[in-house]
Amino acid sequence: MQPEEYGSRLYGFDQPLERERIGLIGEVFDAYSRRRITDLGALAGRRCLDVGAGPGTVAAWLASQAGPEGEVIALDRDTSLLHEAGHPGVQIWGADVHTATDDELPKPGFDLIHARLTLCHLPKREEVLPRLVSWLAPGGHLIVSDVINTMAAASPHPAVRALTQAYDRALLTTLDSDLNYARAYPTPLIDAGLSDVDMAADVPLVRADSPTARFWELTFTAMRTEIIATGLIGATDFDAAIAHLTAPGTHELGYTLVSAWGRAA
Incomplete structure (x- = not known):
């Protein structure tokens, strides 16, 4: 089965609770994305592209910042x-x-291109980033954000550590998603010819009844079969890890959102 088909089966919008899970991404990560984009400068009248836009919460915010004289495309x-x-x-x-040809994509010349939780899930992601850079207008900014697994090292709960390690393995083997890709940031942006390259890391806290806890509960549960199939965790420990992450009094560091950005010449 091709990764795209597998992804649709596991995380397709027609799957139970998937719409809730996708909506929670904005609640968990949007504040960090807005902060990092705002630091790059005013967007009024600018042309912006949100790649892998999902439900479009970041694109909607970009439109509010760009105003009627700007242009925002959600791809x-x-x-x-x-x-x-x-x-x-x-x-x-x-x-x-x-995979789209240039004729199937928006016209280049963007002042800002944003891609969050996108590159780590794409095949041949190393080829996509330079393509995004080529769409920038002179002086335009590219900002990319992907998560890395800090729970595997930071969690005091052995079952949580095992669960996140198994999840990463399951993503790689079934969907070709690489949650280690962002560990290379910001080097890919430098190699792509961007200047003023920098990066930052934001770590959402996992607390009971928080959007972050619910997001990871739904994310892990959707791949329960594939996670257990890795052999890195059994069903009992899987259930124990989920119970811990959603239990009252839990305070865990979540997956870290690593953002890197740079400016076109």
Whole structure:
């Protein structure tokens, strides 16, 4: 089975609770993304592209910042959530950033390109980042963000450590998603020719009844079979880890969101 088909089966929008899980991504990570983008400068009147836009919460915020004189395009392979949301000021563009031809993609010349939790899930991701850089206008910024597994090292709970290690393995073997990719940041941006390259890390806290705890509960549970199949964790420890992450009084460091950015010449 191809990774794209597998991804649709595990995390397709028609799967139970998947829409809730996708919505929680914004609650967990949007504040960090807005902060990092804001630090790059004012967006009024600018042309912006959100790659892998999902439900479009970042694109909607970009539109509010760019204003009526700006332009914001939300790009995703599956645009169903974008169409349902109907964010004002956001143009919706359906295409696969990895496989689409230039004629199937928006016209280059963006002042800001944002891609969050996108590159780590793409095949040949090393080829996609330079492609994004080529779409920047002179002086435009690219900012990419992906998660790395800090729970495997930081959690005091052995079952949680085993669960996250098994999840990473399951993602790699079933979907070709690499949650270690962001550990290379910011080097890929430097190699792609960007200047003023920098990076930052943000760590959402996992607490009971928090959006972060619910997001990871749904994320892990959707791949329960594949995670256990790695042999790195059994069913009993899987259930114990989920119970711990959602229990009252739990305070755990979540997966770290690593953001890197740079400016085109």
